[in-house]
Amino acid sequence: MSDPDAYIALVSSLPSSERLFVAKQPPLSELRLRKRLSALDEDDAKTLHRIEHILSWASYDAQAEIGEVVKRARSLLRNLPQPTLRAIVADRMELRSAIAALRMRRDGMAAPSGQWGFGKWTRHIAANWSDPTFRLDAPLPWLREAGSLLEAGDALGLERHLLEIAFRQLQRHGGLHHFDFEAVVIYVLKWTLFDRWAASDAQAAARRFAQLSDDALQDFPDLMLEGGTG
Template identity: 65%
Template structure:
């Protein structure tokens, strides 16, 4: 059983952050965050870990199988009584399903059949496979832009777009929760977004530096001959 007073103290102890894409790093380290999360009850800590594991952004890097993620989501939803947390999982899994559809279509695949994704839009997506945003411009206004970024091959801009979408979704839910378990989960998921962008931005910065360095060396071939930049 969770202690309401302990959760109020926990939320109060969590530092606020700058605006997304402005902050260079999350407002506190993962180690310090974990120390504060020790105030969670065992059941809530386990639930948070399951939600984080399912919604982890690293799954995009691993190319996780959508069917596996859907199965895990359904098991989690069966154990998740909090309405807000269920809605958060729904939104993120529907986003993943729509993005999986965009990638499938870009790869030349035809409309999927049967139970292929998560959420209420799977049949609609399949039926509107050739529409730029699968006919979901009103329900998923972010999807058309995501498709354009996917087609132009700009992974950093696409990642930024998706992070912004999910961050705004969490912000909407945060307005209804302040000192409860849902507020803690929302904070941690937002922390993960800040962390994801900080890592992606630093990698992009390193790549830009390398490209600029190589371009500069091309203008001074004698430096390359002397081994500079090796």
């Protein structure tokens, strides 16, 4: 457990995390966030960096072996003194393992064996490979919808569903942390989710725009761009 009053000024200087998801414009840019985070002491800054590094896909090579990912997560968990932060990392890695299993099954792969994922459900998932939710309806109730979205090929819907699950997990873990280091980490992870959320929104808008313009152009088959007529 960290000092409950360690980062009162820092947390108070950040816009509320709920506002992140309702704002049309990001209330806090990455530059400003990083500037505010310079108030963290050296050890806490390193810990935050390691947690972000583990949970960000951008920090992995495209060819990264699953064993390497699991090894890095376990190494981080061994050295994290805060139980809440350990639970956050474990929850997120378990979420990713369950989604990886859904993807493997959709691609027609057989039940995996050995070290194929992270967390307490890996053996259970392999043992219940043919069940739509791997018989994890009770502990992971979001898995059914995630499976349906994946089967339907709705990548954006799945991405948003997973962001929502991750956000709810952070909300749950943040209940007892207001001004301590855990609160800062939870805020930064929420900000990262918001950033991805905003990016997925932009992608959706671009797709919608392309679809609308295609529809509009279909109504004028003779229309030639560059000012010409057919």
